[in-house]
Amino acid sequence: MGRLKTFTRRAFLVGSVAVAGGVAFGVYTVRKPHANPLLDTLGDGEAALTPYVLIDSGGVTLITPRADKGQGAYSVQAALIAEELDVDLDRIKVDPGPPSAAYWNQALADEAASFMAPGGGIPTQAAYGVLSSVMKVIGMQITGGSTTVPDGFDKLRQAGASAREALKLAASRKTGVPVSALKTASGAVQLPDGTSLDYTELAADAAQIEPPQDVELRAPSEWRLIGKPMQRVDMIAKSTGTLKYGIDFAVDGMVHAAVVLNPAQGGPLNGFDATEALKMRGVRDVVEITGGVGVIADNTWRAFQAAKAVEFDWGAASFPSSMEDHWRTLSDSFAETALDSRQRDDGNVEFSFAETGEIISAEYRAPYLAHAPLEPISAIVRIDGESAEVWTGTQIPRFVQNNVGRIAGIDPGNVTVHVLYMGGSFGHRLEDEVVKQAAEIAMGMKGTPVKLTYSREQDMTHDFVRQIAMARMRGVVRDGKVETYDLGIAMPSVVVSQMARQGLSVPGPDSQIVAGAWDQPFAVPNHRVTGYRAPELAPVSSWRSVGASSNGFFYNAGLDELIHAAGADPLAERIRLCNNEEARKVLEAVGEMSGWDGVLGNGRGRGVALTQSFGVHCAQVIEVADTENGIRIEKVFVAAEVGTVVDPVNFDNLVKGGVIFGLGHAMNCEITYTDGIADQDNFHVFEGMRMHQCPDIEVRGLENGSKVLGIGEPPVPPAAPALAAAIFAATGTRLREMPFNRFVDFA
Amino acid sequence: MRISVNGQTHDVDVEPDMPLLWVLRDELGITGVKYGCGIAQCGACTVHIDGFAVRSCQQPVGDVEGEVTTIEGLGGPEALHAVQAAWIEHQVAQCGYCQSGQIMAAAAFLELNTDPSDEDIDAAMSANLCRCGTYPRIREAIRAAAQSLRSA
Numbered sequence: 073m074g075r076l077k078t079f080t081r082r083a084f085l086v087g088s089v090a091v092a093g094g095v096a097f098g099v100y101t102v103r104k105p106h107a108n109p110l111l112d113t114l115g116d117g118e119a120a121l122t123p124y125v126l127i128d129s130g131g132v133t134l135i136t137p138r139a140d141k142g143q144g145a146y147s148v149q150a151a152l153i154a155e156e157l158d159v160d161l162d163r164i165k166v167d168p169g170p171p172s173a174a175y176w177n178q179a180l181a182d183e184a185a186s187f188m189a190p191g192g193g194i195p196t197q198a199a200y201g202v203l204s205s206v207m208k209v210i211g212m213q214i215t216g217g218s219t220t221v222p223d224g225f226d227k228l229r230q231a232g233a234s235a236r237e238a239l240k241l242a243a244s245r246k247t248g249v250p251v252s253a254l255k256t257a258s259g260a261v262q263l264p265d266g267t268s269l270d271y272t273e274l275a276a277d278a279a280q281i282e283p284p285q286d287v288e289l290r291a292p293s294e295w296r297l298i299g300k301p302m303q304r305v306d307m308i309a310k311s312t313g314t315l316k317y318g319i320d321f322a323v324d325g326m327v328h329a330a331v332v333l334n335p336a337q338g339g340p341l342n343g344f345d346a347t348e349a350l351k352m353r354g355v356r357d358v359v360e361i362t363g364g365v366g367v368i369a370d371n372t373w374r375a376f377q378a379a380k381a382v383e384f385d386w387g388a389a390s391f392p393s394s395m396e397d398h399w400r401t402l403s404d405s406f407a408e409t410a411l412d413s414r415q416r417d418d419g420n421v422e423f424s425f426a427e428t429g430e431i432i433s434a435e436y437r438a439p440y441l442a443h444a445p446l447e448p449i450s451a452i453v454r455i456d457g458e459s460a461e462v463w464t465g466t467q468i469p470r471f472v473q474n475n476v477g478r479i480a481g482i483d484p485g486n487v488t489v490h491v492l493y494m495g496g497s498f499g500h501r502l503e504d505e506v507v508k509q510a511a512e513i514a515m516g517m518k519g520t521p522v523k524l525t526y527s528r529e530q531d532m533t534h535d536f537v538r539q540i541a542m543a544r545m546r547g548v549v550r551d552g553k554v555e556t557y558d559l560g561i562a563m564p565s566v567v568v569s570q571m572a573r574q575g576l577s578v579p580g581p582d583s584q585i586v587a588g589a590w591d592q593p594f595a596v597p598n599h600r601v602t603g604y605r606a607p608e609l610a611p612v613s614s615w616r617s618v619g620a621s622s623n624g625f626f627y628n629a630g631l632d633e634l635i636h637a638a639g640a641d642p643l644a645e646r647i648r649l650c651n652n653e654e655a656r657k658v659l660e661a662v663g664e665m666s667g668w669d670g671v672l673g674n675g676r677g678r679g680v681a682l683t684q685s686f687g688v689h690c691a692q693v694i695e696v697a698d699t700e701n702g703i704r705i706e707k708v709f710v711a712a713e714v715g716t717v718v719d720p721v722n723f724d725n726l727v728k729g730g731v732i733f734g735l736g737h738a739m740n741c742e743i744t745y746t747d748g749i750a751d752q753d754n755f756h757v758f759e760g761m762r763m764h765q766c767p768d769i770e771v772r773g774l775e776n777g778s779k780v781l782g783i784g785e786p787p788v789p790p791a792a793p794a795l796a797a798a799i800f801a802a803t804g805t806r807l808r809e810m811p812f813n814r815f816v817d818f819a
Numbered sequence: 820m821r822i823s824v825n826g827q828t829h830d831v832d833v834e835p836d837m838p839l840l841w842v843l844r845d846e847l848g849i850t851g852v853k854y855g856c857g858i859a860q861c862g863a864c865t866v867h868i869d870g871f872a873v874r875s876c877q878q879p880v881g882d883v884e885g886e887v888t889t890i891e892g893l894g895g896p897e898a899l900h901a902v903q904a905a906w907i908e909h910q911v912a913q914c915g916y917c918q919s920g921q922i923m924a925a926a927a928f929l930e931l932n933t934d935p936s937d938e939d940i941d942a943a944m945s946a947n948l949c950r951c952g953t954y955p956r957i958r959e960a961i962r963a964a965a966q967s968l969r970s971a
Binding site for chain 1: 833834837838840841844845846848850851852853854855856857858860861863889890891894895896899903906907910911912913914915916917918919922940941942944945946947948949950951952953954955956957958
């Protein structure tokens with residue numbers, strides 16, 4: 073137990089690390105609230121009521137600082153504000169707003185704090201305070217970790233309520249009618265005599281009023297929007313080709329650029345010859361940038377073509393040359409010297425092993441994966457004398473602002489960042505290399521906007537990939553029950569790799585190394601989860617569900633083997649071991665939905681998995697058939713506990729999408745490196761799931777919990793282990809390594 | 820050279836081997852058609868040429884004969900095509916980036932097969948990739964669109 077104490081203390085002292093969603097920072101302290109960023113840019117007659125609401129003569133604009141990369145964040149944020157502000161969603165504008173420290177992400181701090189001091193109590197509170205301060209200072213306006221709903225649920229409604237009350241005060245002053253006699257609806261204050269004052273008419277007056285802060289929020293029974301199906305604000309535009317994504321954006325006078333980076337990722341450029349490229353039509357220049365060249369042309373395709381004509385002398389990558397070496401590095405990391413955390417150590421695992429002669433053991437692997445949003449990453453940057461302007465789809469606008477400021481040698485405050493719609497991200501847009509490279513090119517042609525578009529091949533081979541990871545399970549079963557479960561997980565630190573690219577060092581243990589494993593709702597009598605930190609290999613980044621994307625598979629796969637050895641039923645034994653009421657209901661729900669009654673037979677099999685990630689318990693039952701064309705995934709039953717389902721349609725869509733994302737990558741995706749060069753460069757070798765493979769998916773959202781939680785990531789981790797368990801049930805083949813198509817075919 | 824897109828004729832001065840995709844996007848500013856892979860693996864660039872679905876990233880502009888229709892020409896926010904209406908009704912899109920191509924593929928497919936089975940839909944649509952995983956809703960929307968086109 074000495075070790076546990078040491079760890080608890082150290083985790084608490086560090087305080088400032090390892091946030092979910094893969095974001096972290098150095099240590100700072102601050103206590104003052106942030107200025108309202110909108111006050112700086114307001115014109116005459118405009119009133120900024122709170123950082124989330126803007127009202128002017130053009131109407132009401134809701135500021136939705138969490139980026140929309142396809143998860144419906146703009147709609148859900150707008151709905152939360154509108155619920156209290158009493159505006160109609162089809163009559164307002166939605167804008168991501170300027171980057172600002174005021175939009176710091178509280179929910180990411182909460183997630184990190186729970187790892188630092190498991191069990192809550194005073195240490196949690198203290199760590200939380202430190203983290204909150206840090207996030208405020210750095211201005212962690214970050215979209216990630218499924219935090220948009222948890223972070224915004226109260227904050228955004230409060231913003232809407234404060235704004236509403238300020239408008240009523242303004243109306244009261246204007247008309248002499250007491251506030252208590254005023255009502256609001258459809259963007260107007262209604263007077264007792266039946267007349268109404270539009271919010272836009274009250275904006276200038278409201279600007280003179282300090283918005284009331286402690287307005288009571290409406291009870292769920294009064295909600296107009298929350299919990300009911302909503303028409304997403306972007307649906308018509310996305311169905312008619314009229315929505316402009318980052319890659320579609322154009323600025324007057326812009327040039328098009330492509331980059332060629334050292335195929336051995338991160339390796340240096342020793343030299344290049346652009347003679348042939350420069351002769352090609354439309355090519356304006358070829359310039360050296362960090363780690364490669366930028367090719368500037370008058371059209372994207374011409375830039376891509378010219379990029380292929382440049383000849384290079386590249387240096388070697390800094391990481392191992394073969395995948396065997398990558399795996400050996402992980403294997404060697406299961407050592408006391410690489411121990412990163414042991415936040416779960418129940419009972420006495422070592423005593424149990426010493427007592428029994430029969431220890432069950434297995435090893436599991438999860439590969440590198442690309443994010444590969446369907447829209448390749450892009451950015452437009454224009455650098456002028458003392459200012460710069462950026463147009464891009466990003467989840468980290470504040471980092472973008474700072475980095476462009478640094479490259480241009482100007483005050484970051486003079487960098488304007490326009491956050492554009494994103495054609496997916498899955499974590500890719502938590503990186504900003506494309507913006508930095510566009511800025512480097514733009515420095516050589518001041519005043520000209522440079523649009524840098526990655527080819528799919530650059531996007532995939534120069535992604536910062538999902539972590540490679542390995543796990544080792546040992547366990548003991550007795551009397552038909554799982555008695556001991558010891559799981560060790562080794563991976564490089566995503567948080568360290570990611571933050572290093574932002575110039576930040578991150579001390580302390582990394583919760584993501586054991587996320588989705590250390591805090592699962594199962595009371596195995598002897599239960600230990602240990603994280604081992606491998607040295608950095610290929611540069612890694614947050615990939616939809618981060619640590620849990622590999623660990624959900626490891627944890628459930630190990631547990632499944634032990635349950636099988638005990639001769640128990642996979643669902644019944646999980647329910648027996650479950651020590652969390654909400655989690656048990658989630659398991660019972662998928663049992664009921666699937667009509668679980670043991671084995672299916674006839675070449676068919678079913679598997680179950682549950683992962684708690686980002687606070688959400690999500691369980692899945694998957695049914696497969698072993699056909700002559702391979703494994704066919706027939707049905708998926710999913711239940712997730714999120715406290716409140718804000719929009720049932722978007723919830724259903726995100727859960728199904730998360731399951732398909734988890735299954736598709738588990739089936740057939742991996743990034744491997746040979747001499748530091750990614751072997752997969754496009755969708756013919758990184759396919760994911762296609763429609764003919766897509767199972768029927770039945771979804772149920774549970775609302776038993778008191779916390780409101782986000783659903784973007786939690787459906788991903790349980791998909792792969794439930795599939796592996798179903799394949800085992802159907803075929804007797806135990807899959808311990810992703811992707812599964814290394815071992816079985818899929819129909 | 821001259822091409823006709825969404826009922827409008829354009830003179831474009833480009834290399835004949837430039838893919839139609841880039842002529843549409845960069846030369847004509849028609850951006851509803853998307854670049855996803857450049858090797859005909861994802862279908863985001865799907866347009867119609869004389870009503871047939873074509874991967875515009877693999878179609879040299881010099882070889883284009885016939886009328887090109889992009890998602891903008893299929894129907895707009897004020898005058899939706901039945902497939903677009905079904906997409907909105909079923910709230911298909913997440914990031915939405917693949918959906919121009921999905922809709923164009925579905926619209927061309929429903930011209931050829933007015934009463935498709937679920938297997939027909941899967942077979943026709945499996946060349947279009949969706950990274951967000953909206954396949955269940957795409958299936959629902961196509962079934963609904965087929966019905967509304969038949970009863971039109």
